[in-house]
Amino acid sequence: MSVTGVRGEERSDFTVNEGKALRQRSLSLLGSLLHPVRVRVYFTLIIVVISTAAQVAGPALLALGIDQGLTQVLDNNNWLPAELIVVAYILTALVSSSMMAIYMRSSALISQTVLLDLRERVFTHTQNLSMSFHENYTSGRIIARQTSDIETLRELLDGGLSSLFRGILLITFTAVALVALDPSSALPLLVALIPCYFLTRWFSDTSKKQFREARTFSARLIVQFVETMTGIRAVKAFRREARNEASYAIGVDDYKEANRKVIRLFGTYDPGLKVIGVFTLASVLLLGSFRVANGAMEVGVLLAAVLYTRRFFEPMEELAMFYNSFQNASSALEKVSGMLEEKPTVLEPEFPTALVHPRGSLDFNNVTFGYNSSSVVLPNLDLHIPAGQTIAMVGTTGAGKSTLAKLVARFYDPVEGSVELDGIELTQIANADLRRTIVMVTQESYLFSGSVADNIGLGKPGATPAEIESAARAVGAHDFIMRLPEGYETDVNKRGGRLSAGQRQLLSFARAFIADPTVLILDEATASLDIPSERLVQHGLQTLLADRTAIIIAHRLSTVAIADRVLVMEHGDIIEDGSPEELIAGTGKFASLHSAWRDSLA
Structure with missing residues (x-):
């Protein structure tokens, strides 16, 4: 029983x-x-x-x-x-x-x-x-x-x-x-x-x-x-x-x-x-x-x-x-x-610190985290990400990349240490301010029941049709949307079942564009895109990532190329840190990954 x-x-x-x-x-x-x-x-x-x-x-x-x-x-x-x-x-x-x-x-x-x-x-x-x-x-x-x-x-x-x-x-x-x-x-x-x-x-x-x-x-x-x-x-x-x-x-x-x-x-x-x-x-x-x-x-x-x-x-x-x-x-x-x-494990601060003009600087201070007491995913991590910098995170599955992203989005709190945004601990920022400032796009690209315009507009409640269309154009989604039976008013059906995986991902990008966050996290967000769609998105990504802090988690190294800085993770530790050019020229893990990726395209 x-x-x-x-x-x-x-x-x-x-x-x-x-x-x-x-x-x-x-x-x-x-x-x-x-x-x-x-x-x-x-x-x-x-x-x-x-x-x-x-x-x-x-x-x-x-x-x-x-x-x-x-x-x-x-x-x-x-x-x-x-x-x-x-x-x-x-x-x-x-x-x-x-x-x-x-x-x-x-x-x-x-x-x-x-x-x-x-x-x-x-x-x-x-x-x-x-x-x-x-x-x-x-x-x-x-x-x-x-x-x-x-x-x-x-x-x-x-x-x-x-x-x-x-x-x-x-x-x-x-x-x-x-x-x-x-x-x-x-x-x-x-x-x-x-x-x-x-x-x-x-x-x-x-x-x-x-x-x-x-x-x-x-x-x-x-x-x-x-x-x-x-x-x-x-x-x-x-x-x-x-x-x-x-x-x-x-x-x-x-x-x-x-x-x-x-x-x-x-x-x-x-x-x-x-x-x-x-x-x-x-x-x-x-x-x-x-x-x-x-x-x-x-x-x-x-x-x-x-x-x-x-x-x-x-x-x-x-x-x-x-x-x-x-x-x-x-x-x-x-x-x-x-x-x-059941009680939330991530609590709203009683006396939150206001985010007036967030810049997007992120700091991990001696962060230790595990999903349960028997395993540690991130052991004593220190990391500084300057405001406006685009970093790419690569590494094998289970290295801790997505966990780091979840801590930035405050889906979880560290077991020890702190994560700070512009010098303010995330635990001291009101959830409403945090959700406006930090947006995460995942591989799931979940769409809700309703029209295409409704799903894009989720990123900015009250957005005008012109703003919605502008966001779709920025990520290269406008053309396929216009080919749908009713354009932007087309019902996506349950979970976006009417659209392909790549099309759903483009709509999730458009949703992030229109949200205009200070910090953007892309967790394997291009994994569902084919090569032509990914090329369309590259230009939109560069437009979106300009003047904001971005964390890109990707196995496709073509996406990594637009980053200012690459972090290679292994077992929760950062084993390499540098620009894409510096790491490719070296003899480390990222150089090996890049060489293998380049050979796969030949």
Whole structure:
């Protein structure tokens, strides 16, 4: 079995104290969601109390009508008491129905308000979490939190809570009414509570584990489905359809088996309640019949006692159904609250230092960094990049080039040391200022749903069509854009699926052009371009890189040629540093790389 740990991780074991912490965390989240609508919640609870009280009054009025009203009619031909009782019975039914109608509308409003708040919290929180979270927490799991888990909570809020509160009130009011009407008739009910308690306790303890297990298997199915659809090109390319189907079938079978266990539980619990209810009702009827025969009990009271006893067990069966929703929702709430408890590792400074006129000077001061405690990617790095300088970083895969770029973009913070921009530590600069000043273009060249113009304009909100076109022309993207069906208004489809990899990369360049950052990072940004496209971009790059600091990470040494300075990295250290001409003329690593690259073009 797997559950959501205290920090949202999948765990296969947990202690009793951790289980209590999970419940406390979930209740705390639920309380914070209900707090803004607490007045309406109180109003709704009052409505339910009135409705339930009116509903419970029905059998007592029937008893009164039979034993008192009917007697007055037969003995004295006095219809007034019977008529008043009938009117009272109708009024209680109308009050109960009207209050329930108000309750349904009010509870629906509470449910939708709470769910809207929760969806916004989940979206905002996950979007604001640091890159370390998103690289460890799969997108499928995030989608499961936003869809399946919140949908489960919706089912609980829409119907489950009403069943719970109304059921508890109905049981309580019914028991009180029965004791007030005839204490002797309540004795079989009190005895029946003993097997009901043990049966419910068994059901509760067993179902917690099995409902949590079912939620875990459900989340795994969603994760596998999302990852398969997201990576459908790789699935097709490597012919993984059959293996994915087999793996998914195993997941479906696990989920089916978990649900079968849950259904089997209900197959024992619900009939068990019915059997206890039948024996209790029979006992009340049998004992009451003897008392009526002996003149110790009136017929109307017996009828009311039978009705109350039957009504006592009806909500208990509803509560069993509620428990289904409750356990599902509890497990879902644990997972959602676990994700909401995640904290950003890259924190916004409390008192940020303003960037008035950034120049783009970068300094790494004794920087040590690793993605986890067991490995160090950058050991004690010192580096100065003057403002306006274009540097190219080369080296083997895993040398630390992209890690250095991520530190400049402040996707991560150093474990030791500091990274400074114009003498100010990045940790002291507001995120909004940092994102305007430093822009990173990656090999992924991600495009959002919308038009070509929309995607370019992301770099500068409010950009005019002329500015968007100018940026596209600068990187050589204008010509292919104009060949699209609707030019700049062409919808790029999901993730830019309508465009080639090179075209998507050109649009990401145009987005960076229009952003006009002080520091530009190109992380393998030309890897998807063919040779003609790369030549088109070279001129645009030189235009863009002028008068700004730039870090270019590239395996293609043709891109490196436009740099003022080349850094060769190996195992997190800078082993060579100089101009392209100086390093090519030497006998070091870069000279070897350049020679091999030149031979590959021959």
